[in-house]
Amino acid sequence: MVAGWISDGIGKSIRALARHPGARRLLERLAQEIDEAVEDRTGTGSTRSLYQMRLSRPPTKVVEPLATMPYRPGVDDAALLGVLQAAFAWHPEEQWDQSRLQAESAAAGFQPSDVLLARSEGQVVGCCWTKVHTGGEAPRGEIVIAGVRPEHAGKGFGTRMVAAGLDHLWDQGMDWVYLYVESSNLRAVRAYLRLGFSVYRTEHRFGEPPLVIP
Numbered sequence: 001m002v003a004g005w006i007s008d009g010i011g012k013s014i015r016a017l018a019r020h021p022g023a024r025r026l027l028e029r030l031a032q033e034i035d036e037a038v039e040d041r042t043g044t045g046s047t048r049s050l051y052q053m054r055l056s057r058p059p060t061k062v063v064e065p066l067a068t069m070p071y072r073p074g075v076d077d078a079a080l081l082g083v084l085q086a087a088f089a090w091h092p093e094e095q096w097d098q099s100r101l102q103a104e105s106a107a108a109g110f111q112p113s114d115v116l117l118a119r120s121e122g123q124v125v126g127c128c129w130t131k132v133h134t135g136g137e138a139p140r141g142e143i144v145i146a147g148v149r150p151e152h153a154g155k156g157f158g159t160r161m162v163a164a165g166l167d168h169l170w171d172q173g174m175d176w177v178y179l180y181v182e183s184s185n186l187r188a189v190r191a192y193l194r195l196g197f198s199v200y201r202t203e204h205r206f207g208e209p210p211l212v213i214p
Contacts, residue, residue, distance in 0.1 A: 071115035087147030128165035141169030
């Protein structure tokens with residue numbers, strides 16, 4: 001009973017602190033140090049981890065964005081799902097089908113224009129799903145998911161696809177953009193670094209091995 005009351009009190013204090021930007025950064029750093037301490041204590045040397053990467057505006061444009069078109073619900077569903085299914089067949093949490101697409105499209109704040117599609121020779125070969133966040137602090141954008149068909153990987157399409165998503169978010173007045181990426185996905189991490197992103201924090205998934213990237 002007492003332990004529960006203390007736990008509830010700590011939780012409320014943390015939530016109150018999290019509403020203040022300066023304290024929020026301190027809490028994020030504390031969470032990272034706790035993760036690192038747990039990893040040291042358990043001796044986990046091969047733990048799955050995610051990078052949260054951030055980019056502030058105005059960045060220097062380093063690549064030419066792909067020409068894109070906005071997603072048209074009911075018209076581009078098969079093409080969009082085809083890209084996501086092919087690009088993320090290896091990722092256990094990014095398995096897309098029509099029901100998931102409908103659920104994501106029904107989420108609060110969703111705008112079809114925030115999902116960008118790129119075509120090559122009449123086929124949709126890439127997508128960049130963006131999201132705008134305006135509540136609570138400075139306007140910020142998110143690259144929710146971005147990918148290209150495997151046959152176009154390694155040709156710069158992915159980097160240029162994300163560059164298109166960034167332009168879309170900058171045009172809407174975002175102050176900064178963030179995304180999450182598997183730390184083991186070195187190709188993607190290098191692409192984001194090239195675009196100017198930096199690792200803001202690392203989130204560990206203890207008990208899960210790193211994902212194997214094809």
